[in-house]
Each structure stands twice: as C-alpha cells, then as structure tokens.
Amino acid sequence: GYASSTILGMNTRRSHGLLVAAVEPPLRRMVLLSKVEETIVAPGYRFELSTNRYASAGGGMVHPEGFKYLEEFRLDPSPTFFYRVGNLLLEKTVFMLPGENATVVGYTLHDASGPIELVVRPLVAMRGLEELRRESADFQPKVEHSAGIVVVKLLEELPLLMIHHTAELAEPAPCWYNHFEYTQDGVKEQEDLWSFGVLRFLLKAGESISLVASTGRRGTGDYTFHRRRLENTQTVLAQNLVPPGSGPLASRLTWTADSFVAWRPPAGQKAVVRLPLAEAAGQEAFLLSGFPRSTLSGRDALVALPGLAIHTRQLDLARATLLTLASELKDGLIPVRWTETNGAPEYDSADTSLWFFWAVWHYWRVSRDLRFVAKRLLDPLREIMEGYLEGTKFGIVMDDDGLIRLSDREKALTWMDARLPAAGTASGPAVTPRWGKPVEVNALWYGALTLMSQLADRLGFKQATHYDRLARLVGQNFVRTFYGRGGFLFDRVTEEGPDASIRPNMLIAVGLPLSPLSRAQGLR
DSSP: OEEEOOTTSOOOSTTOEEEEEEEETTEEEEEEEEEEEEEEEETTEEEEOOEEEEOOTTSOEEEEEGGGGEEEEEOSSSOEEEEEETTEEEEEEEEEOTTSSEEEEEEEEEEOSSOEEEEEEEEEEEEETTOOOOOOTTOOOEEEEETTEEEEEOOTTSOOEEEEEOOSEEEEEEEEEEEEEEOTTSSOEEEEEEEEEEEEEEEOTTOEEEEEEESSOOSOOOHHHHHHHHHHHHHHHHHHHSOTTOOHHHHHHHHHHGGGEEEEOOTTOOOOOSTTHHHHTTOEEEEOOOSSSOOOOHHHHHHHHIIIIITTTOHHHHHHHHHHHHHTOBTTBOOSEEOTTTOOEEOOOSSHHHHHHHHHHHHHHHHOOHHHIIIIIHHHHHHHHHHHHHOBGGGEEEOTTSOEEEOOSSSOOSSOOOBOOOTTSSOOSBSSOOOBEEHHHHHHHHHHHHHHHHHHHHHTOTHHHHHHHHHHHHHHHHHHHHBOTTSOBOSEEETTEEEOOOOTHHHHHHHOSSOSSOHHHHHO
16 A cells, blocks of 8 residues: 655645555555645634645636645655744654555644644545545445544445544544545546544644554554654664665665565465565565556566665565566466456566566576575476467567567557557557567577576586577577667567667667677677
C-alpha cells in the first residue's frame, strides 16, 4: 500500500489517497481513506487548512484555500507541512508504518498564544484504484465507535478501515462531500467522498496528536511511539546496508529503496515482513515498479534488482526475488507484469527473461554464491535458454544467424510497448513497431549465452563448449547486423532492412557488462 497526494494536500488524481491499501499484497489496491479536512478553531476565529478542487459550472473552483496558510513543505524524512496562522504554527507529518497498510497523520503545535481545537474530518472512498466513488443510497458503511478507535465497514469482502486516534471526542456527523475534481490523469474526473463525522483534538503549544488509518492493525494512536518506530527502522536499514563512509544521500536512497519491496505470504498465512523471517516463511518477494499506478513488472524488478538489493548486500532479498520470478516461468518466459485486479501473470515480452540472466550475473559476481545459482537457478536458466533456442510464444525464436527474431508484428514485445487507442479493442497498434531483430534484445541474448558458457565451465558441464560457440556466433553477427557506419547501432533489423531510428536501445546494448561490442566500438 501507499499514501500519495500533492504538496498542497489537494488530490488531483483518482489514485491519490492517504491510505491506498494492498488488499491482496502486493496487488488489488484500494483507496480507503482519500484525505482529511482540517480546521483550526480558537476563541474568535476558525481557519480551514484544506485545499480542494471542486467542479463547477464556470470551471474548477478551489475551496477552501488552506494553501494560503502553508508556509513551508519538507520531504525529509517524511512529507511535512507547516501552517502559519498569525502567530500560530502547526506542523503536520504523514508517514506509513513499515510493512503495514497503515498511515500515520501527526500534528504538532509549535507556536500559539493559547490552546486550540483541531477538527479533523476523514473523507472515505473505499473503492478500487481505478474506480471513482459516487454518492449513492446503497453506500451505507457500518461505523463503530469505541475508546480511541473508529471502525468503518462496507462489505464483507472488502477490508475495513480502522482509525486509531487520540482525539478528545469522536463526533458522528455523516455526510457527503460532492464533486471533487481530478485533472492530472489527462481527463477531468469527478468523485464524491463520504465522511462518518469529525475527530476533535485539543492542543497546547508543544503537544502532538495523531490518527492512524489502517486495515485492521492492533495498537495505539500515539504519535511519538510511531515516529520513533519509523526512525528506528530507517536507522537500522542505513546502518546495515549503507557502506561505511557513505554520505546522507546514500542513506536516504537505501532506506527509500525499501519502499519498493513487497511480500506475498503463502495462501492462508499472515505476512512476515522482515528478512530472514520472510524467506524462512516461504513468502514471495516482489519489487514494485513505482507509485502510484505502476503494476508489478518482472522486467522492472530484474533491472532494479542489482541497485535495490544486490549492491546494498540484501542478498537474501535478491535470492527471494529471483526465486519468485523463476517460480512463474512458463514456456521459457518470465512474466512481464501481473494484473492489478487478480494478480494473473502476463508473458508478452521478449526481453524480460533475458534480463533474468543479467540479474543472475550480478548476483553471482557480488555474492560468489555459485552453489545457490547451480542448485536453484540453473534449471530456470536452462528452460529460458531452451525456449529461445527452439522458439516460444509470441513468435520469439532464434534465427539461423543465432540472433533472436520477433515474428509477431502485432505484439509489442519490448519495453517500448505503448499502444495507440483503437475503437472496440483493448489496444491498437504499437506506437513504436519493434518486430524483427531488436538491438537490445540481441545484446541481452549474447549476455545470456556468455553467462551460460561461464556457468557451465565452472560447473564442469559439457554444454560449455556449445554455449561458447553460440555466443561467438551471436557476437559476430550482432556486430555485422547492427553496427552501422559512423559508430551507431541500428534500432532493429527486419527483412525490409535496418531501422536507423535513434532510440535509447542502443545505449542499453552498449552498457551491458556482457556486451557483444568491444570497448572501442562502445565508445564510438
């Protein structure tokens, strides 16, 4: 799960929300708590701190204008907002608890001439990531109030929304906020959000209060407790993973990278989120592509694995990720993505399986753990190799010259897989046709053959000579086929001739550690 919005606190996308929970980790994400409306109340005045965009007949209307009180925003160590109202300074911090579908929203009053009341109204969506909520008589959540906890339940098959808080009063006052307008996804969209009531906090200068929105955690709404827990987690990650002598940027990158790690427990078991416990419990490891809307991607996970796990010495995470991807292998192909709704793997990619070799090479080079590679990864590597040698789905096959050819002219099988819209179909033709022999796919193919030759040689297998000869053939024909005059590489080659379009794919081919190009050719 995640929390996401804008610096103003104004949601501009349907995927924004304070608690977007992964109902079936790490997929099937739902926007449970969209945002909170905040109001400062003191004798003689009332100030709205929220900022929203509403649809109106004359165009979008911003109300209230809480951004006028926003004096400062900081991203480190967590998103932090400072609101100045006269001599009053209120700090708001948002962060998620490690390994949970739980978001903490904390408030600290720094400067004030006297105590204030902070009124917080949670706005609830409780819908899928790609859906929009509309006011409806059928939307009737069940709300339960108890000491320090509000529980909102909609349907049995949906997660509940539990809000721990330190408010003096949780006041039931159900209502709808209508016609929120989102403008940043290419089209203007509208949504209605529901609220069960308000939380009333009393604050004196120097005091902190909070609410914790989750899918059912046990615990407390105490802000200081959760803040220390987050800081301890970040400190431990930095101490264990950052090389000695590294600066603050390396530390930040290291513990931020942990945000992209997701675990899927075996069916019927609860999540265990810390290695080595997770590995011992048989959980599957995934690396998320990004937030908020990128789904799980095998390609992105493999490309990111050396930076996020291997070179930060999280070798147990690297092993778990490689084993997870290998377990989904089918017809010599590793999934390029998993669908958000039901987690079904999809395989229409020619390069994802070849990035698997690249990631294994990095793991072996850093860990020197040949035993794990031979025992757990060698069979998947062989299965992928066999699929490409003999031909597999989507017209992916090795040609007579040893190079990989993509025969299907309709599929977009490389990372450049954007498609044009087409009436009556899920997707139209590829924006960038790359059928034929793509340059980066064949550079990765050369690296895969080279790695198999090295592994077979180290393990004493007879196939070493076969892989070595094939790698040499591919290397020679790669240069003959793709290396154009002037030192650039063709993007792809078809029966109709070479495609000399300038695209970043040639840089991928040059940058691979096991590249078919010489150093001199790469530098040109």
